Amino acid sequence: MPMNRIQFQPGLSLSAFLRDYGTEAQCEAAVVAARWPEGFVCDRCRCTRFSPTHNGRRLWQCKDCGYQSSSIVGSVMEHTKLALTTWFLAMYWVTQSKNGISALALMRYVGVSYPTAWLLRHKLMQVMFEREQATLLSGRIEIDDAFLGGEQPGRQGRGGNKVPFLAAVETDLRGRPQIVRFDRVDNHGIAAIQAWATAAIAPESLVLSDGWPGFTQLSSLVQCHEPHITGHGPKAAKHPEFHWVNTLLSNLKTALAGTFHAFAFRKYGHRYLAEFAYRFNRRSNLKAMLPRLLHAAVASSPQPLRKIRLPETAC
Numbered sequence: 001m002p003m004n005r006i007q008f009q010p011g012l013s014l015s016a017f018l019r020d021y022g023t024e025a026q027c028e029a030a031v032v033a034a035r036w037p038e039g040f041v042c043d044r045c046r047c048t049r050f051s052p053t054h055n056g057r058r059l060w061q062c063k064d065c066g067y068q069s070s071s072i073v074g075s076v077m078e079h080t081k082l083a084l085t086t087w088f089l090a091m092y093w094v095t096q097s098k099n100g101i102s103a104l105a106l107m108r109y110v111g112v113s114y115p116t117a118w119l120l121r122h123k124l125m126q127v128m129f130e131r132e133q134a135t136l137l138s139g140r141i142e143i144d145d146a147f148l149g150g151e152q153p154g155r156q157g158r159g160g161n162k163v164p165f166l167a168a169v170e171t172d173l174r175g176r177p178q179i180v181r182f183d184r185v186d187n188h189g190i191a192a193i194q195a196w197a198t199a200a201i202a203p204e205s206l207v208l209s210d211g212w213p214g215f216t217q218l219s220s221l222v223q224c225h226e227p228h229i230t231g232h233g234p235k236a237a238k239h240p241e242f243h244w245v246n247t248l249l250s251n252l253k254t255a256l257a258g259t260f261h262a263f264a265f266r267k268y269g270h271r272y273l274a275e276f277a278y279r280f281n282r283r284s285n286l287k288a289m290l291p292r293l294l295h296a297a298v299a300s301s302p303q304p305l306r307k308i309r310l311p312e313t314a315c
């Protein structure tokens with residue numbers, strides 16, 4: 001059997017990580033380079049001249065307007081009391097673990113309290129979620145409706161904790177998966193699916209769906225919509241036109257069940273879905289995933305605890 005190039009890629013070893021990001025000065029230099037790749041630029045007046053100063057953390061004082069800034073001001077790391085080495089170690093485990101990492105495992109690996117590990121993890125997942133929201137699928141796309149916490153929409157189960165979402169996989173001409181989107185939706189009705197498709201799918205696409213009535217209006221949004229009657233159960237899951245969306249849905253559920261024993265689907269499901277998609281969409285270069293997440297984190301906005309605890313719809 002030929003070796004899977006993506007599956008067997010070396011990734012970022014722990015020794016290479018410690019060599020590149022093992023000290024606070026190295027992490028600070030990486031944040032500065034990500035934030036100001038062309039050198040310091042004042043957020044207020046765009047001046048590029050500064051005086052270095054210090055206030056517990058290295059500060060950059062603009063020579064024109066006097067505004068003081070640090071490398072993490074305005075980013076998801078703003079106001080953190082943690083060392084940057086702790087953030088980087090968390091980014092390492094979040095990006096290099098095959099199926100993600102639980103807050104409990106992060107607590108042990110990084111050496112922080114459980115509430116700190118939980119918040120750190122959700123802040124990084126929020127960064128991933130915001131990145132994935134900008135992904136636009138095009139070409140041949142397999143889509144399916146699914147639920148977190150169960151698969152049968154008619155049976156809401158204990159606590160009614162089943163959360164509807166949509167899965168979509170873009171494949172190349174040879175039918176190989178390229179990028180995926182998993183998005184929470186309020187329901188699988190026509191209006192919700194239309195709103196989702198408008199944001200997630202390019203109009204010139206070929207979309208393949210099953211015969212679910214909520215998908216019927218896709219024909220008016222994309223160049224070609226092919227509904228296939230798949231039936232239900234295991235036979236439907238083996239339908240060849242939906243091979244990749246079914247495979248990735250199965251992988252997602254295995255990953256969530258294996259790594260996270262319990263989480264609030266309804267409140268935070270969007271972040272777990274986005275984290276899986278983020279990792280899958282960057283799977284071809286595991287080593288680059290940490291610097292890419294760092295760039296996204298530096299470009300993102302502050303996420304205080306009260307904001308992180310809001311459900312998706314209230315963000």
Ligand SMILES: [Zn+2]
Pocket residue numbers: 042043044045046047062063064065066067
């Ligand atoms: Zn200035």
